[in-house]
Amino acid sequence: MAQDNQAHLDVLLVGAGIMSSTLAVMLKELDPSLRLELVEQMEDGAMESSNPWNNAGTGHAGLCELNYTPEAEDGSIDIKKAININAMFEESKQFWAHLLETGTFGDPDTFIHSVPHLSFVQGEDNVAFLKKRADIMQQHHAFKDMQFTTDKSVMAEWLPLMMAERKDDESMAATHIANGTDVNFGALTRQLLSYLSKQDNCSLHYKSKVVGLKRVAAGWQVSIKNLATGQRREVTSRFVFLGAGGAALPLLQMSGIPEGKGYGGFPVSGQWLRCDKPEVVEQHQAKVYSLAAVGSPPMSVPHLDTRVIDGKKSLLFGPYAGFTTKFLKRGSFLDLPLSVRFGNILPMLAVGRDNMDLTRYLISEVMQSMEQRLDSLRRFYPQLDPADWKLEIAGQRVQIIKKDAKKGGILQFGTELVSSADGSLAALLGASPGASVTVSIMLDLLKRCFPEQSASAAWTEKLTAIFPAPLKDLETNAELYAQTQERSDRLLKLR
Template structure:
């Protein structure tokens, strides 16, 4: 094929991570006749943020993450975000449970495991907050079975590794939910990609770099370069999804759509301490989240996690934040400077001005010694031994910078779906709780970019088959929530 010839497909999805894989499967379930191609820069799927060692693997359900339940000025606890994320995760579980019944998808045990989710605090102020948080959350049916304790004996049963060697007089408290999970998003992504490989009209190509996006009468012309051979090709598509993690922002800018103007990115890297010593690992079967330091970004909330990757259990502690100008772990140091545009310079400078505490925090994190990192772990695990732990680099996250009428620009933690007004192109920006709520995000993309088809009897009927209850019903209907959670847990072999 010469450079001037072009292929034609219905859709091009950029990035072979959890987002594109989920969207592609949903679209093919809704309309098996759709032709689509997933193009990936790396040599295989789930190399970047979806890789299990590049994220915490927490099935984010609002059970343990204290930054999802901020304290209001009057001392009350705002539970809205935790409830929203919880119901979104239950929607993800419905999709995964549906996939377990599809031939060629594989087993649930390879990507999801039951792991209790705990929140842990120290000191009177932390205990007061956690007690009020538990009281507020447990009134909602999604959190009704969350347990609370300040008793050292009970806590030693919940998290023995963290209580051994802790002074008997130290005031501590924790909540525990047995409905927590550990998710290997890399394994899940690859199972979805393998399933797609069995479907007609699907092509997944690797070592492919998108070098151009140009509007056409029927959608978009995507220019793709093979990074191995250097050859280029053009693909015409009616719809394009930019799901390339940190790489989505430069692609959104390349598209030139007005909806993408003004967005910037602030890259934050991460590191973990990892332990594979079985005698240590077996004494901590939980994901335990605590409170972030003042000035620390929400993604840097310290937590000590059980991880289950390829059947092997390990412990991770962190994350320790860092800074790199790369937008992807395997990206370029020029990513950040090359993303600066006249339209986002103002918001980016405003964020730099208003977030000096974050800048100081990141500098401090980067300069830490191994002993300082172990000291942070020791607050969780008093009897830590340095020889059991090693430092590992985690994935790269790009937090969203967007225009704000009052401040000029704000740094936004979370995810944002940016779509063209005509629904022909969409991009996903941001980070946590990303992977856990992928299904809800992709459903909102489908409803936003294909509103008529999503409302049609055919698509609506199929969506109702896959999702017996959506987020709003799960939030409001306690009986439906319990029934559907139980069905999903049974299908996913989650004996909590």
């Protein structure tokens, strides 16, 4: 592995997950001369949120996620978020396709596979909603191939595992799009890190923890502790990116930038039911999302997913939420209390006041027995054998708490990029659909934190070569969208 122990860096990235590795590769593609270092407190990359067993692995493209297309009180359905997320995922695919086209990035079979994406609902009102949603979405070029049905024989072809021995009088419906994907973000991250390890002026340091962040004239002075030896070293970097999952919030607070004040975090743990039995797994080739129970938060949307990890197929069902005070799966129970500051205590108290339903929901999830969890799965798979399923611990999510002029504080689901006014430091907070839209987030970061370079002829030319179809054009230009998707799918070996 290439090592560079220079004390003066252009870029320091904290965290060896999908976020930091994507930004690091993007920057090296744009300017190979950049002196870049990535530090990670674990012994390897992709061991927290990017680990494949810690997330759903859905290539989020708005194809099946019903919470991306909310129904208003007047009955209208807004699909703008689904269109935007779909275009962002196509932007990610362009980047991965570019790296594959250069011939230095490995095999797409290790990290991405075609898996149909379906939405599944029960009950007459939900069937009517899904039909109306499909009619609207089919009018947009990104979703023109969406199929809707209430025909149980068609659903049995799409979902043989779920439809076996269903009652004839059950009211249900499904939508189906064939070109969905399952993504092993851990394998993708490891390929990005392997790519970085071969670049000049680039070093990767594991078992290394940032213990100090101080603004200086040259940028940031960063204290890094080697967790294996206990030794500390100092580096100075013109730009620092905090992409450490749940640990990004404490690091953002450590930086002291005004833009980070008022932010808090609400940690949520998760669990899955997992099945590895081949006779069961082979009957379900899909990611199937349904509606969250009434009063439940968006994070609770149930789904039964095909996963392909290291060449082996499994099924995951969930997620089942829980509460913890840890910000990382291998974090500390003191993470939440230590994150409370004078500047964020009022927003955090306001969120606690206004989200009692969420608190009750999390308590009910924590108290569930295995049999109750299996009952939730039976909505999807009535004929399950409990012996085929085991409980798997998922990754941590830290939902964003931020100031709000009216409420004092709000709990925000999604991802948010926080950057200093001078662009010398940025942090990524939040959760899903983060991994799927990482590339778009990093393109936004480049504009914010590297404005002069992004506007230069050299970077503009390179970015145009990597991304021939910009985000807004993907949303509005059907012909360009089709051409771009065909090229990306061919290079990524997707059907």
